[in-house]
Amino acid sequence: MEDVASHLNRRIADRVRELRAASGLSLDGLAAKSGVSRSTISLVERGETSPTAVVLEKLAGGLGVMLASLFDAPAAAARSSGGPLARREDQPQWRDPASGYLRRNVSPPGAPQPMQIVEVHFPPGGRVAFENGGRDAIVHQQVWLLEGAMDVSVGDERYRLREGDCLAMQLDRPTMFHNPTREPARYAVVIASQPPAKP
Numbered sequence: 001m002e003d004v005a006s007h008l009n010r011r012i013a014d015r016v017r018e019l020r021a022a023s024g025l026s027l028d029g030l031a032a033k034s035g036v037s038r039s040t041i042s043l044v045e046r047g048e049t050s051p052t053a054v055v056l057e058k059l060a061g062g063l064g065v066m067l068a069s070l071f072d073a074p075a076a077a078a079r080s081s082g083g084p085l086a087r088r089e090d091q092p093q094w095r096d097p098a099s100g101y102l103r104r105n106v107s108p109p110g111a112p113q114p115m116q117i118v119e120v121h122f123p124p125g126g127r128v129a130f131e132n133g134g135r136d137a138i139v140h141q142q143v144w145l146l147e148g149a150m151d152v153s154v155g156d157e158r159y160r161l162r163e164g165d166c167l168a169m170q171l172d173r174p175t176m177f178h179n180p181t182r183e184p185a186r187y188a189v190v191i192a193s194q195p196p197a198k199p
Contacts, residue, residue: 034062148185
């Protein structure tokens with residue numbers, strides 16, 4: 001598992017560096033846009049740290065992409081291996097070092113579509129909070145609870161999800177996921193983005 005985590009940290013490092021370069025941002029520029037310190041970004045880009053989900057969400061917001069995009073292979077590798085099919089064994093899995101939740105990017109990274117599917121295994125008592133700010137695009141998300149129970153807070157609203165429930169939200173407010181039970185939870189997330197409406 002350590003080799004897999006190390007490989008994924010290197011992939012995240014390459015991807016963040018690539019997206020930052022494509023955006024024309026310096027380390028200081030990305031730090032200003034994301035709220036993540038320059039030194040932390042530098043560590044992430046060198047693959048010398050295991051960033052938390054909260055840090056990655058802030059970086060994704062600063063780069064104008066969805067969190068799931070940070071786990072994609074760099075563009076050149078994605079072009080050579082991309083296509084409409086993602087085999088189960090090729091879908092990257094990543095564990096958040098802070099909350100312990102395990103996420104798997106299900107969608108094919110090379111498919112030119114506006115939605116992504118992620119599967120999450122959330123441990124008992126686990127909690128993670130995202131600020132969800134900074135993107136130019138409008139991001140919609142639906143959470144479909146497959147097993148267990150979850151509390152999801154979206155801004156000031158709080159929802160208790162039970163098995164089979166599906167919650168639709170727009171990622172424009174702080175969001176918190178919490179498993180209040182002693183059993184693991186598993187859910188699917190469908191994320192879609194659209195450009196902002198023109199004035």
